[in-house]
Amino acid sequence: MRLGLTPEEEAFKTRVRAFIDENLPADIRARVEGGLKLRRDDFVRWQKILYEQGFIAPHWPKEFGGTGWTPLERYLFEEELGAASAPYLIRFGLGMVGPVIMTFGSDEQKKHYLPRILSSDDWWCQGYSEPGAGSDLASLQTRAVLEGDHYVVNGHKTWVTFAQHANRMFFLGRTSDAGKKQDGISFFLVDMETAGISVRPITTFDGGNEINEVILEDVRVPVESLVGEEGKGWTYAKFLLGHERTGIAHIGSLKRWLLKARAIAPNEPSFGRRLAASEVELLALESVVLKVLAEETAGRPPGPEASLLKIRGSELQQTLTELMFDAAGYYAGPYLPKALDDGFAEENFGPSHAPAIAPLYFNWRKASIYAGSNEIQKNIIAKMVLGL
Numbered sequence: 001m002r003l004g005l006t007p008e009e010e011a012f013k014t015r016v017r018a019f020i021d022e023n024l025p026a027d028i029r030a031r032v033e034g035g036l037k038l039r040r041d042d043f044v045r046w047q048k049i050l051y052e053q054g055f056i057a058p059h060w061p062k063e064f065g066g067t068g069w070t071p072l073e074r075y076l077f078e079e080e081l082g083a084a085s086a087p088y089l090i091r092f093g094l095g096m097v098g099p100v101i102m103t104f105g106s107d108e109q110k111k112h113y114l115p116r117i118l119s120s121d122d123w124w125c126q127g128y129s130e131p132g133a134g135s136d137l138a139s140l141q142t143r144a145v146l147e148g149d150h151y152v153v154n155g156h157k158t159w160v161t162f163a164q165h166a167n168r169m170f171f172l173g174r175t176s177d178a179g180k181k182q183d184g185i186s187f188f189l190v191d192m193e194t195a196g197i198s199v200r201p202i203t204t205f206d207g208g209n210e211i212n213e214v215i216l217e218d219v220r221v222p223v224e225s226l227v228g229e230e231g232k233g234w235t236y237a238k239f240l241l242g243h244e245r246t247g248i249a250h251i252g253s254l255k256r257w258l259l260k261a262r263a264i265a266p267n268e269p270s271f272g273r274r275l276a277a278s279e280v281e282l283l284a285l286e287s288v289v290l291k292v293l294a295e296e297t298a299g300r301p302p303g304p305e306a307s308l309l310k311i312r313g314s315e316l317q318q319t320l321t322e323l324m325f326d327a328a329g330y331y332a333g334p335y336l337p338k339a340l341d342d343g344f345a346e347e348n349f350g351p352s353h354a355p356a357i358a359p360l361y362f363n364w365r366k367a368s369i370y371a372g373s374n375e376i377q378k379n380i381i382a383k384m385v386l387g388l
């Protein structure tokens with residue numbers, strides 16, 4: 001068993017790091033480092049820089065614009081992005097609908113959508129969840145009724161991340177009530193400008209607007225926007241969720257957070273113990289990620305390990321944000337939304353890192369819910385690993 005990187009892998013890492021150092025715009029890096037709000041343009045500007053370099057879609061096959069990197073190289077790339085305070089890549093196009101279109105879409109869909117995902121000319125959002133259908137997604141009620149060459153869609157989607165930024169949405173709609181509830185579901189693509197679509201912001205715990213309701217009222221979706229076959233949407237959705245869970249551990253960002261927590265924590269034994277415990281957890285998590293990558297390199301797809309990574313990664317995200325919250329103490333108390341947009345300019349209001357800490361803490365409570373809640377991941381492990 002080989003531990004550590006080969007000289008070629010070290011050289012790859014150095015090359016990626018140098019690229020990020022030279023090309024990540026300073027204002028964007030400063031916003032990520034300071035925990036300030038990122039604007040739509042911050043994400044798009046950075047993604048276009050990666051696109052120009054050919055680095056935007058490491059997970060895609062080379063024929064569709066991927067890099068041809070090994071799983072370990074892809075991991076090193078993501079780790080460097082996280083460690084360098086680059087914005088995370090918006091995954092709805094690159095990591096979700098892109099692979100679905102590539103695998104199940106028509107030639108016209110591939111030709112039209114895939115290049116626009118790579119160039120970030122399209123921003124996709126994911127319309128799966130509904131008020132009565134989250135973990136039990138197959139209970140979804142959004143209806144798509146075929147009328148001539150259009151489906152007429154009515155429904156209520158919720159928790160739709162960044163719908164306010166998106167010009168496209170992929171969504172699941174019910175095209176039939178016959179058979180099992182999974183059987184009547186179809187997978188659609190829609191332009192967010194289509195008449196009948198409205199987006200309503202949901203304000204989260206941290207005061208932010210990351211998620212939204214999307215209401216669909218008599219929305220006419222052309223038949224060409226159905227992906228694959230009618231009634232096969234559940235198969236495509238499961239394929240997509242598999243993609244969503246891998247890479248969810250965010251090791252690079254966790255390392256950056258650990259450094260930040262260490263920098264701001266008071267020099268007290270209780271914080272020392274918590275920092276050390278988090279570091280051990282992080283090292284353990286990283287070793288599992290590397291093991292999964294080795295399996296992937298050997299041609300074995302991730303199994304229940306993906307659920308393990310989701311659980312442990314999200315727990316560590318919550319532990320570290322809690323640690324930072326405690327470390328900032330009462331300075332984290334004042335809620336200063338303006339400070340999150342423009343940086344902290346007031347004097348005598350405690351350390352400059354403080355205003356971003358409470359929103360960060362509250363925001364990351366989400367990690368144990370999205371992308372399949374941790375309880376659901378535990379159910380998967382119970383079934384697949386323990387055979388319960």
Ligand SMILES: Cc1cc2nc3c(=O)[nH]c(=O)nc-3n(C[C@H](O)[C@H](O)[C@H](O)COP(=O)(O)OP(=O)(O)OC[C@H]3O[C@@H](n4cnc5c(N)ncnc54)[C@H](O)[C@@H]3O)c2cc1C
Nearest residue numbers: 126127128129133134135159160161366369370371373375
């Ligand atoms: C920040 C954020 C962003 C999101 N972004 C999107 C998005 O862009 N698009 C989208 O479609 N959805 C999105 N979601 C929705 C997310 O996928 C759902 O919230 C998630 O699947 C849980 O569904 P629910 O909220 O309906 O909770 P429920 O399914 O009602 O679950 C409530 C609680 O019960 C537990 N529970 C449910 N069933 C079981 C069971 N069988 N066994 C044990 N425990 C169970 C859950 O773990 C949870 O704790 C987002 C969610 C969040 C928090």
